[in-house]
Amino acid sequence: MTYGSEHMGFGKMFLLNLGLLITVAYLVNVIYKYAFTKISFKINYFLSLALFIFAGWVCMKFGFQLNKDVIFDLRVVPLIIASGVYMQPLALMVIGVGIGLARLTFGVNDAAIAGLINLSILGVVCAGLSIWMRRSNYRLIVKGAITIGIVNILNTINIAVFGVLPMKKYMLEIVPVTFPLTLVLSVVFALILWDFQIERRQTLELKYANELLRKQTEELRTAKIVLEERANQLALASQYKSEFLANMSHELRTPLNGIINLAQIISESEGGDEAANGDDTPNYGTIIYKSGQDLLKLINDILDLSKVEAGRLEVVQEDVVIAEMAQMLDMHFEHAADRKNVAFEIRIEEGLPCTILSDAQRIGQILRNLLSNAFKFTEKGQVKLEIRKTGASDMMQGEWIVFAVTDTGIGIPEDKHTTIFEAFRQADGSISRKYGGTGLGLPISRDLARLLGGFIRLQSKVGLGSTFSLYLPLTSEMKEQGTREIDPIKTDTVALGSHS
Structure with a gap:
């Protein structure tokens, strides 16, 4: 080769x-x-x-x-x-x-x-x-x-x-x-x-x-089905609970009102007998009457909260006279202010409309909750209710009326401004032992404010008191929009907070 x-x-x-x-x-x-x-x-x-x-x-x-x-x-x-x-x-x-x-x-x-x-x-x-x-x-x-x-x-x-x-x-x-x-x-x-x-x-x-x-898709589908089933079960259980409590309004209140009425009669009878006999024994009728009133208030709070959750709480639109609302609140808390030796003042800004279209009963319920809290947590100083229109400092769009409740009480830590709006929660566990209360006042007030198309805003510092402001819309357009366009969390205040 x-x-x-x-x-x-x-x-x-x-x-x-x-x-x-x-x-x-x-x-x-x-x-x-x-x-x-x-x-x-x-x-x-x-x-x-x-x-x-x-x-x-x-x-x-x-x-x-x-x-x-x-x-x-x-x-x-x-x-x-x-x-x-x-x-x-x-x-x-x-x-x-x-x-x-x-x-x-x-x-x-x-x-x-x-x-x-x-x-x-x-x-x-x-x-x-x-x-x-x-x-x-x-x-x-x-x-x-x-x-x-x-x-x-x-x-x-x-x-x-x-x-x-x-x-x-x-x-x-x-x-x-x-x-x-x-x-x-x-x-x-x-x-x-x-x-x-x-x-x-x-x-x-x-x-x-x-x-x-x-x-992953199959796992997500399975997880979604499980979550939907659990969510439906929870929603159904919550609905049953809310409907049960809402339907129990008459059954709970009727016998309790009878007990309260009988306790009042006994209290009046005991008061006369003791005055005649000069007896200093405990007035058991008065104790029963006061305990019954406290229990009735608790039941009413629970029922109101349940009605809101069940969507069965109705709002009645009517003309609310601002001056009459202020006068009723002044009469309601006059004795509380005298008893605690705390100054109480109501100011109505000039130029406000005589009436607003809203639900007088629900507005009164919210303001009574806020004022009750203010007096409860204020040992000295003053409690003030100011009724005014929103100004530049409120950073709000549209026309709103503000019911601002200010006190010189104990104040609330900033990290508790949201927690206290959860049902049965307090800013501090010791508060319920010292001052009493169930923690239902503010959750109910928050939900009622939303039903009225408004919201609650809080300003508070520990030791310097608190200001709780109820914002309600003055125009029907703002009432329809409600709080969808409001983001008060981004301001220097915190929305929906208080120390109930």
């Missing part, structure tokens, strides 16, 4: 090897897509090792046979590719030894033994290169180029040392042809396989993302 024909033979066979490797890679990709994903991981792993060894055997089967014993081919290429695929060094050594043993299937001779030694050494080297690639910070393309170069150079040296051809002939006649071809075709196949890998990786990532999205 002439030197020129050898060159042509190397080129044709190496290109044939490359085509076969591409075909094998494509078939493996198809088989993996439709078969490997359905089998266990261990079987999948061992089959992949066998495929790399098979690819090396195919290269030798269709390699360039220099003589009856010596075969030149691209059997190192599958080993190079495997070094970038497997993270376990042992797998690369198995592939190297496996391809070397596959060489023995074409005949056991000195050339075959040299091929086994060569591939075994390359397997160990590729295992070391795999460890280096995992720990190195170089780009993948740089690590791949270094690996291809090292394996091809070492392959050439091994053949020169362990091969059966004379070293001079091999180095001067064969290496100048086989080394560039092997190097270039290794790079070409690596790039082709890399493109395959990118496409397969994208497909797998998309499949994984779709599966994950499907599972």
